[in-house]
Amino acid sequence: MESRTETGSHVDSNSMPADLSEALKLATKDSHELAENSEFMRNFQKGQVSRDQFTLLLDSLYFIYSALEEEIERNKDHPSFAPVYFPSELHRKEALERDLEYFHGPGWRSLIECPKATGKYVSRIQHVGQREPELLVAHAYIRYLGDLSGGQVLKKVAQKTLHLPSTGEGLAFFTFDQVTNATTFKQLYRGRMNTLEADGETRQRIVGEANRAFQLNVEVFEELQQLGAQTQRNGDVVRDSMPADLSEVLKLATKDSHELAENSEFMRNFQKGQVSRDQFTLLLDSLYFIYSALEEEIERNKDHPSFAPVYFPSELHRKEALERDLEYFHGPGWRSLIECPKATGKYVSRIQHVGQREPELLVAHAYIRYLGDLSGGQVLKKVAQKTLNLPSTGEGLAFFTFDQVTNATTFKQLYRGRMNTLEADGETRQRIVGEANRAFQLNVEVFEELQQLGAQTQMNGDVVRDSMPADLSEALKLATKDSHELAENSEFMRNFQKGQVSRDQFTLLLDSLYFIYSALEEEIERNKDHPSFAPVYFPSELHRKEALERDLEYFHGPGWRSLIECPKATGKYVSRIQHVGQREPELLVAHAYIRYLGDLSGGQVLKKVAQKTLHLPSTGEGLAFFTFDLVTNATTFKQLYRGRMNTLEADGETRQRIVGEANRAFQLNVEVFNELQQLGSGSERNGAALESGSEIRKRTNIVQGRSNATGRNPNLPKQPQDPLNPALRFALLLALVAVSLTIGWYLL
CATH class of the missing domain: 1.20.910.10 (Heme oxygenase-like)
Structure with missing residues (x-):
């Protein structure tokens, strides 16, 4: 066979x-x-x-x-x-x-x-x-x-x-x-x-x-x-034909890669002035992670013979400049707002590897980045300043500004000359060239990802101008529909509809709202005369900070300020509000719109549910947040508010940005609710919802004891024994919060 x-x-x-x-x-x-x-x-x-x-x-x-x-x-x-x-x-x-x-x-x-x-x-x-x-x-x-x-x-x-x-x-x-x-x-x-x-x-x-x-x-x-x-x-240029100068070798061998990066869709659009504020900010976010890694590795290798001759930290380093730009665009809490996209993370990892394992190649990354910034980067600076209407004094453009380089051409000649003195044999020069091409490819991947992220941002809220309704209030309702549905259909929203909450978990919600409204109303006061906000300034009718203070004293006791903490997602929301109020006040109306009109709509349903579920007094204690004493008719007032919104001074580009900010506000709300869900779950796992040993329950008991001792809230109602699981009760309240806010947002 x-x-x-x-x-x-x-x-x-x-x-x-x-x-x-x-x-x-x-x-x-x-x-x-x-x-x-x-x-x-x-x-x-x-x-x-x-x-x-x-x-x-x-x-x-x-x-x-x-x-x-x-x-x-x-x-x-x-x-x-x-x-x-x-x-x-x-x-x-x-x-x-x-x-x-x-x-x-x-x-x-x-x-x-x-x-x-x-x-x-x-x-x-x-x-x-x-x-x-x-x-x-x-x-x-x-x-x-x-x-x-x-x-x-x-x-x-x-x-x-x-x-x-x-x-x-x-x-x-x-x-x-x-x-x-x-x-x-x-x-x-x-x-x-x-x-x-x-x-x-x-x-x-x-x-x-x-x-x-x-x-x-x-x-x-x-x-x-x-x-x-x-x-x-x-x-990897053939050694026999390689120019004697490393700088010339790099210029010749990276020509195709350089052109590929320059001709990426993101960069072509940028050079034409087709870049939005959000897209530019995304670019700065990515550059921050890239330069942080690059300059950390440069510091690690500043004395290495393959890098020391091109070590110019005062003239070139960009990390501090990027920090100033990010504070300008995001606000003082920018560190908690930015994220490292996947392609940027890949680039960062490669830089870290080179700096720690192959430092003789680090010059390739420095060459690609810094000499590019001193060349084409200066063109981009002018485009960004003009397109985004940035101040002529340079705010938001520190990355492109090299204060210690008096003449870019002369400095680039100096840098190339120093490169040509680096200790590198033929094989190492080949590898430097290969690394430079790799760096260009990593840049291309970053640009491709930024293009996608920018497109997503536009799809999520930047309604095409030609189809945008004339009334800003209608434009916001239309353009935030997807964000509204996304929030409504998220897992925590679906869980909300199952019901149930403890007194402690409801208090966590009020804690977060206090930080949010404190920031919002501080920025409103700062901008009450700004033409992009003044028409919708209704402090007596709408402001919630004082009402929340009364609620927090009711639930925590007189020492409530020392007991509450600002969770991470809430802090992120607060930082964004502060940035908008201080740097982009024309967008502040988006945050006011999302919050107050929601409170006047679904918030009133929530008030009744909370009162019943938590056995709160019929006289309104613990529910001041939901009570608008100076709004006699919510429907009439909302019509007035929308009418005033439609009179705001805002050109087409600003209206687009307001719409984008409203979508961002929805997303920040979603993140807050997701975190409250986690905190509630964590409280239950730690025994927080059980009367037999919870940290939150202990805290409440202690606070109630203090209140009785000082004569404050002596008749604070006791939480009755509840046969239902605390997790279910928390889910019920969050469901009611979600449903109420969803109804409120929909009715805006």
Whole structure:
């Protein structure tokens, strides 16, 4: 009987050796040689492998071994695999993780990608493990025994060629600490293979799978060869034709990458003046994370011979300037408002890796960033100032302003001259060029993400001017519809409708509202005469701070100010209100609109529910927040308020920004409610809702005791025993809050 393997070799089952290990060795000989003689492996064995190519190999191996070892764990008790299950001795995933951290840095998981051929290999391993586990030994045999054999040769080549530490960093994959003698262990492994339960037909299939595994390896090597060649074409200039000056080399070798970044959609739009305030702020947010990382690594390596000559902190560093810009656009609480997008995080991780592991490449990142800021960055400064109507005195544009550089052209010449003195041999110069191209690519990814984020912002609230209703109040109702629905359909909103709250949890809500309204009404007072707010200034009718103070004294007692704390999401909301009031007062109406008209609508439903659920006095104690004594008819007053809104001085662009701010206010409210949900859940887990030992309950009991002692609120109603679960009661109140506010917002 004759069988054909995956590669076309003929194996006569009658002449197949009795031992499976021998059969595999014989039947895979041609496939083995084909893999060994691939261009990638031939070059590797000759020492013709770059750091980038070696890292690409490790990336692929990580995906392969992750899949293989997951399937091995799935089948460790299968009779066709159990005898060769040696996880401590053989498994490579954890070793690869250490190597990837060494080469990529701590954020390596977000930096690596699975190439197509590697993905095909992974899919085959997963199929075998889940559908044909009797063939899994073929993949384990090919990989692990190869690693213990030829892999040890590759380890020495890589260490020598890439100048890796003699202590083994970057080579953990090739190091088998639990295998004291590779030859003895391989003999043991083959012996165990020969005991596997496999009939003749299954042995034939195992042999076929082993040949298939070799072929998959060949495809991986071919792809790695192509990827490595692309890397060289994108930046690794041939040494023989490389200019003598590093600065000239970088200029020449990064030309294509530079043009690609300049022609990204985000940058093309920016240069045309098609950039909104939100998009510009998103850019500054990202730049803050990038320059914070870059300048931290520059400080770490300021004395390194591969960087010291280009160390100009006073002239170039941008972190402090960005902090001033972020305070201008976000307000004093900006640190709690900004987030690091994914592509920016990837860029940051690469900078950190370079600074900590390959400092000789750090100049590439500094060159790309600072010389770009001194060149095209100055054009962007003028565009931003004009498009966003920023002050001529420079506020909001500190990033682009280099006070210590009196002449940009002269300074750039000095910088390039210093670059040309850096200690860098030919191979290092090649790697610097490659890193510069990599930095440009990371910038492109950042710009692409900013473009997407900007588009989302527009979809979430920036209604197209041509279709915006003439009345601002109608425009707000229309443009905040999606935000309203998003809030309404979030998980905490759905949970609200189930009901139930304790006195303590309701008090947490009032605590947060106190901080919010204190900030809002302070900014309203600051801007009461501003033409973009004055028409809707109704302090006597609407302001809630004093009412909340009465409610907080009712629930906490006379010392309430020392008992309440501002949660994180509430603090974020407060910071935004303060920023708007102090920097963008034309947007303040958005916050007033969201809050007060909601209180006059659904808030009145909430008042009745809270009174009933918490057994509050019919005389209104504890509910002052919901009581508007000077508004005799809520419907008539809301009509008046909307009419006044429609008279505000606001051009088309400002109306767009008001709409965007209203959507932002909705999102901030959602975050506050999400946090209250978590705090309520945490209170219950800590026993807070139970009368037998809660911290919040204890606090309330203590406060009530103080009140009685001082004669304040001596008749504070006691919370009756409630047969219902406190979590359900909290959910009920939040549901009622959500429903009431939803009704209120909808009726605005």
